[in-house]
Amino acid sequence: xxDVPQEKxxxxxxxxxxxxxxxxxxxxxxxxxxxxxxxxxxxxxxxRIQSEFIEGFGALAELGPAISVFGSARTSIDDPMYAAAExxxxxxxxxxxxxITGGGPGVMEAANKGASEADGVSVGLGIELPFESGLNQWVxxxxxxxxxxxxxxxxVKYAQGFIxxxxxxGTFDELFEALTxxxxxxxxxxxxxxxxxxxxxxxxxxxxQTVLADGKISAxxxxxxxxxxxxxxAVKVMVEAQAERESAAPGGGAxxxxxxxxx
Numbered sequence: 001x002x003d004v005p006q007e008k009x010x011x012x013x014x015x016x017x018x019x020x021x022x023x024x025x026x027x028x029x030x031x032x033x034x035x036x037x038x039x040x041x042x043x044x045x046x047x048r049i050q051s052e053f054i055e056g057f058g059a060l061a062e063l064g065p066a067i068s069v070f071g072s073a074r075t076s077i078d079d080p081m082y083a084a085a086e087x088x089x090x091x092x093x094x095x096x097x098x099x100i101t102g103g104g105p106g107v108m109e110a111a112n113k114g115a116s117e118a119d120g121v122s123v124g125l126g127i128e129l130p131f132e133s134g135l136n137q138w139v140x141x142x143x144x145x146x147x148x149x150x151x152x153x154x155x156v157k158y159a160q161g162f163i164x165x166x167x168x169x170g171t172f173d174e175l176f177e178a179l180t181x182x183x184x185x186x187x188x189x190x191x192x193x194x195x196x197x198x199x200x201x202x203x204x205x206x207x208x209q210t211v212l213a214d215g216k217i218s219a220x221x222x223x224x225x226x227x228x229x230x231x232x233x234a235v236k237v238m239v240e241a242q243a244e245r246e247s248a249a250p251g252g253g254a255x256x257x258x259x260x261x262x263x
Contacts (some may be wrong), residue, residue, distance in 0.1 A: 006020060052146065053153070055143060056151075059141060060141075060143070063098045064098055066099070066123070067100065068155045068156075068159040069162075070108075070167060070174045071108065071111075071164065071166060071167045072165070072167035072168055072171060073104040073106040073167075075105075086111065088195070088235065089112060089118070090120075091231060092115065093114070093120025095238070097160075100123040100154075102127065103124020103135040103136060103144075104135075107165045107167065108136065109136040109137075112136055122138055122140045125151050127145050156181060160189070160191075160241065161237070161242075162178045162192045162193070163193045163195060163234050164194050166199040166200070179224055183221055189241060189244065189248075191226075193228060193234040194225055194227045194228070196229065201227070204227060207222070
């Protein structure tokens, strides 16, 4: 009589004779430490990047119409722009918009505060930096990112427009990202408002007198944004653009939170 060989299943795979192992897969997973260099490799980074997109999409997919508000983290609480941003957050909420900021201090905190105190949805998209951490206390929905490009995708994908208050390099980056997407028609129906005439006029004049004059952009590109000191006017631009978007949508209404942009 032939002896029946010992056998064992490892998942869906059958093992016999010399292929048998005394430990289980779970034991090897939990007991083994081994080298950790693999967490710093590009394939692992790809998975982390993927997870940031998944977390962002999952957190923001049901926001409804939203406006991204940008401006300096260094704006102090006694700066007039702090008060302007706080009022802006409140007015956007009253107009039916979710308010999205970078979740930090300064202008971002003020806009989140205005939205939160008006019982609106106040979103903060934070970024891991050496000198800043955490989201301001007025953020109701917060997502923190390792990678700037994943965070910037969320600002654009889930907003129907940008309102940009005075800021530094980070604010410039977000402004010109938006302008580039509109200019190249990667997004449509995407209004951009600069708040702070004195602050932004030098940049706008340079764009007109140097960039346009040298043929690097077309005259129509200057129509992609408007400049104002009036927070009410900035909100009005967003409201009118949203109304146009909804009237142009099939059936006369836009899907909540959906700008007209390709996948």
